[in-house]
Amino acid sequence: MASATPPPLPADLIRAAGAKVTRGRVRVLEALHAARQPLCHAELESQLGAGEPGIDRVTLYRVLDSLVGHGLALKAVDTRGVFRFSATGAQRQHASHIHFRCTGCGGVFCLKAEPPPPPKLPRGFRLGEVEFDVRGTCAGCSAPDRA
């Protein structure tokens, strides 16, 4: 389906999101885009540390937080309680659609479906965001060749 749209450069995505374009952010976002599964901090650290300069442990945490804060990455928790990060496709607003969270790999998938209307709240409660979270196992983790 992606025929007329050229692959967006991570640097442009970062700039468009209103964040400084730094080497660390570009490399992390590249790694997240290249990954087919959500990556945790340790995996990113070893993967990027293999390069020339390496990335500081704390800087990597802050880079990831920055990407998540600017909507360029999604943060989830895997079954072991470790945060995993995945790149969002284009700059998307995940305000009005459904998220599917894989309990196996921690991946977040955006479903093409309308979220249901918000329920009525008790008195005094103020509505913020409505998130329809569907959990289960994605196609990769449901593969039958795993006992």
Next chain:
Amino acid sequence: MASATPPPLPADLIRAAGAKVTRGRVRVLEALHAARQPLCHAELESQLGAGEPGIDRVTLYRVLDSLVGHGLALKAVDTRGVFRFSATGAQRQHASHIHFRCTGCGGVFCLKAEPPPPPKLPRGFRLGEVEFDVRGTCAGCSAPDRA
């Protein structure tokens, strides 16, 4: 009317599961049964530590693992990456309903409302739980207009 099933004592459940009946296990299982929400290690520790003898930190971890291993408790990960435990009997009540999370105080409230029907999933995806997460501010946090 009166009761279809008498409430089983935690000690009997533990014995029936084939585990030694110890004070720690009974107290933890009682706490899990009494709780209307899954509890994390820290919450259990402070709750049980308020009693007379208190429970060792490590022992509590091992008690929880033991309960999970014997099928008396369920282990899950919350959004912050912390393990939460619930008694197996109590899980059915909270299987699928709506949670309201207050972004001010972090409290979780269970709304009496039917969860919406699950959406259709892509091929290969297996549906686990459907969680309708509504975020906002609760009555207590909304009352004083702090901007």
Next chain:
DNA sequence: CGCCAAATGCAACACTGTTGCATTTATGGT
């Protein structure tokens, strides 16, 4: 009662994530 495996308590450790602060760097103004 007495045995023994299991459970406990204590200390120390490993891993994940965070905070403070000095230094470097990306970006806008001139």
Next chain:
DNA sequence: ACCATAAATGCAACAGTGTTGCATTTGGCG
């Protein structure tokens, strides 16, 4: 192109969560 500035980085130290090793206690049994 240069400089100023605020943000980003690197380093050190810390905090929270969960685990392992080992000596001691205890539940369950004959």
